[in-house]
Amino acid sequence: MSKEPIPASAYDMDHAEEVEERRTLAVLVDNEPGVLGRVVGLFSARGYNIESLTVAEVDRGKHRSRITIVTTGTAHMLEQIEAQLLRLVPVAAVIDITKSKRGIERELALVKVAGKGDPRVEALRIAEIFRAHVIDTTNESFIFELTGASEKIDQFCELMEPLGLVEVSRTGVLSIRRGKDAG
Amino acid sequence: MDTHTLSDQTQSSLDGARMTGAEMVITALREQGVDTMFGYPGGAVLPIYDALYSEPSIQHILVRHEQGAGHAAEGYARSTGKCGVALATSGPGATNMVTPITDAMMDSIPMVVITGQVPTHLIGTDAFQECDTVGITRCCAKHNYLVTDVDDLARTLHEAFLIATSGRPGPVVIDIPKDVQFATGTYVGKAGVHKPTYQPKTEPSDHAIRDALDMMATARRPVFYTGGGVINSGTEASKLLRELQEATGFPVTSTLMGLGAFPASHEDWLGMVGMHGAYEANNAMHDCDLMICVGARFDDRVTGKISAFSPGSRKIHIDIDPSSINKIIRVDVPVIADCKAALRALLEGWKARRLPKPDLSDWKEQIDKWRAVDCFAYPENDGAIRPQYAVERLYELTKGRDTYISTEVGQHQMWAAQHYHFEEPNRWMTSGGLGTMGYGLPAAVGIQAAHRDSLVIDIAGEASVQMVMQEVSTAVQHKLPIKVFILNNEWMGMVRQWQELLHGERYSHSYSESLPDFVKLAEAYGAHGIRCDDPAELDAKIMEMIDHDGPVIFDCMVEKAENCLPMIPSGAPHNEMILGKISGDEIDEAGRKMV
Structure with a gap:
């Protein structure tokens, strides 16, 4: 057994040894100028990770926007992220979608694939299996629209790679909790 | 915040009143009970200064550098329990304010900072004296605003005071473009102003x-x-x-x-x-x-x-x-x-x-x-004045009085904390979290502006105080009889101490080869200068400082190589303090990498 390294001060607190978890957070904010900057600035200033981030106004009347952030960190770091987000004045609520175990996550992707002959046919066949829609086509290209969990989109892109994958545009993760209640 | 608050009647008559943005700023400050503010004019805040021109109920202290205004507002806030207010122009005025804003954030000091901004149609064009004030202060203020509509201004001002003073206090910045200051809009009073997403919990479960x-x-x-x-x-x-x-x-x-x-x-x-x-x-x-x-x-x-x-x-x-x-x-x-x-x-x-x-x-x-270990014991004065002795005598000669102490940052700050003793809250103003050299002198200006008849002493180091020396001029102009008590050892003492501890006594750039004659400098500013290098004369000279009715710079020449002890070396636990002397091998490799 190797001896656990002892941090000498707060500067030395190293969470690298601890297990990192992936979390999806829904951050409900007042849609005011600079609010996204505050959230993103907090993550960079305190050294937290952002894997994906989406934002849009969801309630025009109340000027409420929903920011969905996928982040990774140790349990301690995740606890801090939530607390630090709540310190921001325009942040109304932070919902840990992953922790609630009732979360649904979806991502939308637009995938451009170019090719002729067999690869083109194969691309179309795979798209059908993935329930992707063709939203634009030329004689030598398709644009597919695909929704699903991030892993599904990863997998789709991987399969398209040898078939002429040209470009991918993804929304990042959106999330909501199951059941009748909000939040 | 009760002395200058407008009566309810006046307040309600103002609610809904039409006025310019600049007038709204002054009206809102009055309604918030602000009696003192610290600032420096410039192009983008001239309308506000114009509104201030005919406002007798707000004391405006004109500083010599915007950083001074910020620290003075901090000192005012910390010594009164009220919100500090600072005013600066756009661009350099705002950027000079960044240090005190960060300082107030780290030490949770309630402060509202109002900055001018270039007119809205010029924002983003790299106009003269333009900077992205809300962008720059976003990460160092508790909250900030850029007000682009004059009808939002009064509510924003009141919201800023609410946020600065409630929950964990902190600095709030309001950036007001010049055209918004000139524009006419509708004033709203502070009653009913709230921020639904901001509800700090104050009662324990x-x-x-x-x-x-x-x-x-x-x-x-x-x-x-x-x-x-x-x-x-x-x-x-x-x-x-x-x-x-x-x-x-x-x-x-x-x-x-x-x-x-x-x-x-x-x-x-x-x-x-x-x-x-x-x-x-x-x-x-x-x-x-x-x-x-x-x-x-x-x-x-x-x-x-x-x-x-x-x-x-x-x-x-x-x-x-x-x-x-x-x-x-x-x-x-x-x-x-x-x-x-x-x-x-x-x-x-x-x-x-x-x-x-x-x-x-x-x-x-x-x-x-x-x-019984008597950890703050120090050697007898050996010809020169020991800095600890100087603070101790200062304490003994001022303790019965109505005294407020501020400090700069470094060895003198720690000696002040160790050897000056406090019986009441709000008497001790120091830069803790950020460790801002140059905090103490402007803070003393702010404290004295709030407590005109009290004894206000900035226990300073000769290095720190030179970062803000110009504020002596502020004290002279506004008849603020602050006492700047400099423990002068000619070194950046704490830097020197760490170089002794960590860097083999290689004193890289921590000695000031040339220092001003602080007595003459005091005189040049129109203040009173006192020098003391003899322990036997210290008491009499401290009394001279206390008794002088006006700002004093006291140049207390102390033992140059004194270290600030006891000390927990970086990376050591609480029960492994260095007590008597530094030997140079107290800190291990891991500890050397820390600040």
Whole structure:
């Protein structure tokens, strides 16, 4: 057994040894100028990770926007992220979608694939299996629209790679909790 | 904030009134009870200055550098418990304000900073004296605003005061473009202004108080570890802390920011905790079985080595900011509340349970043994004045008076914390979290502006004070009789000390080859200068300083190579303090990498 390294001060607190978890957070904010900057600035200033981030106004009347952030960190770091987000004045609520175990996550992707002959046919066949829609086509290209969990989109892109994958545009993760209640 | 508040009648008559944005600023300040502000004019705030021209109820202190305005507002806030207000122009005015904003953020000082901005149609064009003030201050202020519509201005001003002064206090910046200052709009009063997403929790939960009391009832080696939060919570919090201590008999230590909340003359006062804190305080923190943290945040200057921090204790943490809980140190009972609400609940709970004053005689006997080490002892004056002696004499000669102390940052700051003693809160103004050299002199200006008849002393170092020396001119102009008491050792003393400790006595660029003649400098500013280098003359000269009716620069020439001890070297636990002398091998490789 190797001896656990002892941090000498707060500067030395190293969470690298601890297990990192992936979390999806829904951050409900007042849609005011600079609010996204505050959230993103907090993550960079305190050294937290952002894997994906989406934002849009969801309630025009109340000027409420929903920011969905996928982040990774140790349990301690995740606890801090939530607390630090709540310190921001325009942040109304932070919902840990992953922790609630009732979360649904979806991502939308637009995938451009170019090719002729067999690869083109194969691309179309795979798209059908993935329930992707063709939203634009030329004689030598398709644009597919695909929704699903991030892993599904990863997998789709991987399969398209040898078939002429040209470009991918993804929304990042959106999330909501199951059941009748909000939040 | 009650003296200058407009009567309800005037207030309601103003609600809905039409006026310019600049007039709204002044009206809102008056309605918020602001009697003093600190600022520096410039192109983008001229309309506000014009509105101020005919406003007799607000004292405006004209500083010499915007940083001075910010620190003066901090000193004003810290010494009165009210919100500090600073005003600066766009561009360089705003960027010069960044240091005090950050300082106020780190030390949780309520402050509203108003900055001018270029007209809205020029924003983003790299106009003259334009900078992205809200972008720059976003990460160093509690909140900030760019107001682009004059009809939003009054509400924003009131919201800024609400946010700055409630919850965990902090600085709020309002950036106002010049055209918005000129535009006419509708004023709204402060009544009813609220921010739905901002609802700080101030009352403790019952179960947290119950759990805390359970621990307190059975503790045998308890200690109160108090911080700046007790000061921020108001004088009532200090009073409740004293009552709770009286009921429990628990010994008390405090962070640098919390000095004065508990009287230094009390038999259960342990002195300051932390890197340059008292031996008895640090050992009590290390060996206690229950630590009750009240409004402090386990800063690295307090904890030392995290893994060896108070290993055998259970910990209660009272803090108004939930993000402080478990940030550095895991605690057993978090109490999220305003200090005074939590202290009141604990005191009432303690009384309701009819708990007797516990027998802590073994613990206090141990504390007395640590006390007997006399960790702040220093060698006799050996020709030159020892800096500790200078602070001690200053304390002895001023303690009976109505005195406020500010400091710069460095060795002199720690000597002041060690050798000057406080009985009351709001008497000690220092830059704790950010460690801003140049804080103390402008802070003294702000304190004196709030307490015209009190004795206000900036215990300074010759290096720090030169960063803000020009503010002596402010003191002279506004007849603020501040006393700048410089412990002059010609070195950046703390830098020198660390170079001795960590870098083999290679004193790289920490000696000031040329220093001004501070006495002549004082005279050049129209202040009074005093120099002392003889211990025998010190008392008389300090009295001369106190008795002089006007600003004084006191150049106290002290022993040059004195180190600030005791000290917990970086990376060491609380019970491994350096007491007498630095040998140079106290700090291991890991410790050398720290600040």
